[in-house]
Amino acid sequence: MASTVYKGDLSEVTFGKECGLALKHGGFGGAFQFASNATGTQITFSGATEGFFDGSSNLRYPVGMLVGSQLRVNGAGNFTDDDNATKGHVYTIVANSGATLTVSPPMKAVSTTSTTGDELLIDTIGTPTIDTGMTFNANAASSDESVLTDQFIGLAATVALPETKVEVRRSHVVGVGRDIVIQEPQRFSNEGGSLETMMNSARWLYYSLGREVIDVPSALMSDPSGHTKVDISAGDTFIEYSAGTLTNLDAGDYVIVEDGTAVNYPTDIAEPSGTKWGDGATGIALQHAERNEIRQVLYIDTTLRRIHVEEPFYFNHLESAYTLRRLKYMSGSGNGSPNFDTGASDFGNITNRQDRLIFQGATLPSFSIESSIRTHNTGSFNASGEGSSAPGSVNDSKQLTRVWKGCKVKDFSLAADADAEVKMTVNFDALYCYTDTGRLEDANKGDRYTAHRMFENTGNSALNRKKAGIAPNTEKPFFFYNGQISAFGINIAQVTNFALSGNNNSEAIYTIRGNSQAEGRNSAGDSLEQIPFGGSRNANLMIEKAMEYELSMTVIASDPLIFHEFRTNRTHDHTEPITLTLTKAGKGANREEIIIIIDDYIIESAPLPIPEDKGVIKTELAIKPKHVRVISRDAFLHM
Numbered sequence: 001m002a003s004t005v006y007k008g009d010l011s012e013v014t015f016g017k018e019c020g021l022a023l024k025h026g027g028f029g030g031a032f033q034f035a036s037n038a039t040g041t042q043i044t045f046s047g048a049t050e051g052f053f054d055g056s057s058n059l060r061y062p063v064g065m066l067v068g069s070q071l072r073v074n075g076a077g078n079f080t081d082d083d084n085a086t087k088g089h090v091y092t093i094v095a096n097s098g099a100t101l102t103v104s105p106p107m108k109a110v111s112t113t114s115t116t117g118d119e120l121l122i123d124t125i126g127t128p129t130i131d132t133g134m135t136f137n138a139n140a141a142s143s144d145e146s147v148l149t150d151q152f153i154g155l156a157a158t159v160a161l162p163e164t165k166v167e168v169r170r171s172h173v174v175g176v177g178r179d180i181v182i183q184e185p186q187r188f189s190n191e192g193g194s195l196e197t198m199m200n201s202a203r204w205l206y207y208s209l210g211r212e213v214i215d216v217p218s219a220l221m222s223d224p225s226g227h228t229k230v231d232i233s234a235g236d237t238f239i240e241y242s243a244g245t246l247t248n249l250d251a252g253d254y255v256i257v258e259d260g261t262a263v264n265y266p267t268d269i270a271e272p273s274g275t276k277w278g279d280g281a282t283g284i285a286l287q288h289a290e291r292n293e294i295r296q297v298l299y300i301d302t303t304l305r306r307i308h309v310e311e312p313f314y315f316n317h318l319e320s321a322y323t324l325r326r327l328k329y330m331s332g333s334g335n336g337s338p339n340f341d342t343g344a345s346d347f348g349n350i351t352n353r354q355d356r357l358i359f360q361g362a363t364l365p366s367f368s369i370e371s372s373i374r375t376h377n378t379g380s381f382n383a384s385g386e387g388s389s390a391p392g393s394v395n396d397s398k399q400l401t402r403v404w405k406g407c408k409v410k411d412f413s414l415a416a417d418a419d420a421e422v423k424m425t426v427n428f429d430a431l432y433c434y435t436d437t438g439r440l441e442d443a444n445k446g447d448r449y450t451a452h453r454m455f456e457n458t459g460n461s462a463l464n465r466k467k468a469g470i471a472p473n474t475e476k477p478f479f480f481y482n483g484q485i486s487a488f489g490i491n492i493a494q495v496t497n498f499a500l501s502g503n504n505n506s507e508a509i510y511t512i513r514g515n516s517q518a519e520g521r522n523s524a525g526d527s528l529e530q531i532p533f534g535g536s537r538n539a540n541l542m543i544e545k546a547m548e549y550e551l552s553m554t555v556i557a558s559d560p561l562i563f564h565e566f567r568t569n570r571t572h573d574h575t576e577p578i579t580l581t582l583t584k585a586g587k588g589a590n591r592e593e594i595i596i597i598i599d600d601y602i603i604e605s606a607p608l609p610i611p612e613d614k615g616v617i618k619t620e621l622a623i624k625p626k627h628v629r630v631i632s633r634d635a636f637l638h639m
Contacts, residue, residue: 064530076117094534140438141446210361348586372451406431
């Protein structure tokens with residue numbers, strides 16, 4: 001008999017990147033248009049038949065998923081009055097469904113059709129990366145909606161999802177007794193998200209710090225060719241080319257922007273120089289890096305000559321400085337695909353191992369978290385064909401699917417004990433919580449959104465597990481006893497505990513935004529809004545502020561060196577970094593490895609207490625670092 005309650009073993013949690021959209025007149029297979037209605041708030045697409053749109057010009061986003069995302073206009077054609085660059089207008093999407101977006105406040109252009117030079121830009125934060133394989137239908141039971149929240153969150157021991165809370169305004173009124181007279185809901189918050197993982201990769205360090213550059217691997221596919229390059233600007237969600245016919249690149253491939261231009265990571269070095277990280281070297285002591293970035297290709301628009309990717313670029317790239325390279329995931333090691341070797345002679349070796357440098361950036365990448373719960377083990381009831389029992393039937397799984405958008409890491413902590421796996425805890429907040437309401441519709445009820453289930457419909461093959469970030473045999477955690485620590489210019493053998501934490505001090509900010517939309521309801525009066533009130537009661541900005549690191553180490557004292565380092569109270573610069581090197585077990589030479597590098601630090605305290613049990617004397621070092629960076633050698637193409 002099917003269970004009738006929600007249980008933890010019938011729950012799924014996945015996550016994915018966020019990436020804005022650039023929708024330009026004339027793109028995606030046709031001269032599609034966007035035009036406002038009489039009130040100046042509705043944008044309708046037509047003539048677009050591929051890529052981000054289906055054959056009926058429906059934008060491939062779940063109904064209501066874009067609510068809260070901000071929209072700007074490049075109005076060089078008919079939308080000059082709405083142009084962001086010259087007029088400063090910013091609009092908020094308060095509804096989306098099929099071929100229609102609704103924005104607030106009203107646009108200046110009324111009943112105007114776009115022309116050459118007009119473009120819509122949907123901002124990245126709060127916008128989950130589009131899934132070009134999803135299907136929209138007016139009927140919930142015939143839809144197959146999704147976004148690319150298809151990534152493995154890690155070896156999570158505990159997961160706390162952001163709690164949606166409502167601030168209630170309560171008022172007494174003179175002359176109407178002592179009870180509360182007016183009580184109204186005010187703003188919504190989505191706070192308290194937390195992941196505690198047994199760390200099997202550096203992925204969450206990327207979301208905690210914010211920047212990633214790679215060392216271009218030697219095993220690659222044929223380079224993209226036949227195109228004329230143009231500059232890439234930081235924040236772009238596409239690579240544009242001005243002429244030619246692009247060859248040797250397809251949707252689903254990974255494109256590398258190989259750019260030898262130096263990029264400085266946070267350091268106290270006045271003028272970084274010498275070999276750049278990624279320029280034939282990936283060592284600890286290098287002073288700056290190449291700005292090589294890697295992205296997955298979502299769609300290639302051959303009309304406008306744009307290669308759309310799944311995450312914005314974080315650096316500028318001059319066309320004269322970069323070259324496009326490519327590779328892709330395969331079930332084996334072909335086409336440059338990373339692959340975990342399982343042979344007895346080289347077990348643990350990663351063929352085509354990837355090298356990346358992660359460091360603190362001016363901004364953090366935002367991400368989306370998806371969670372679905374059900375009463376028994378069956379999938380979504382919709383066009384995906386997973387579930388077999390309709391809503392309301394005796395075997396209905398009562399699936400509840402939610403997506404938290406606009407998430408950013410508030411703080412993180414990494415702890416390594418001598419006798420345990422390395423653990424990483426990440427705390428985060430979200431801006432919005434999308435809820436699939438297809439089961440509330442009056443007719444053709446179903447799950448509009450197809451929930452990602454890691455081993456049923458997402459990572460259900462060796463190749464798909466690689467794509468989802470859980471390549472076979474890479475799910476084992478790092479252990480401290482396979483680690484090594486150096487500090488003050490020496491290797492330290494008697495460390496029993498290592499704990500690093502960082503606080504981004506991220507803050508959700510509420511702003512005043514218009515919203516004139518009537519709430520959609522079914523015949524029973526239940527709200528059909530995926531994000532209530534058009535997102536107007538939610539925060540719409542998530543801002544990272546001052547970054548602060550803390551480090552502690554427990555060391556068994558064996559000589560006076562550490563105390564002398566403390567009492568002289570000198571600053572240790574980049575020439576004497578603290579490094580924690582973690583390597584997974586195995587026989588192969590190119591195994592998974594993480595190196596955490598901490599420099600420009602001061603020892604805050606180094607007590608030497610005499611233990612009551614007459615045992616070894618341990619010192620609990622408290623250290624104040626200024627900078628942290630990470631070298632990861634792994635089986636990911638992109639974090």
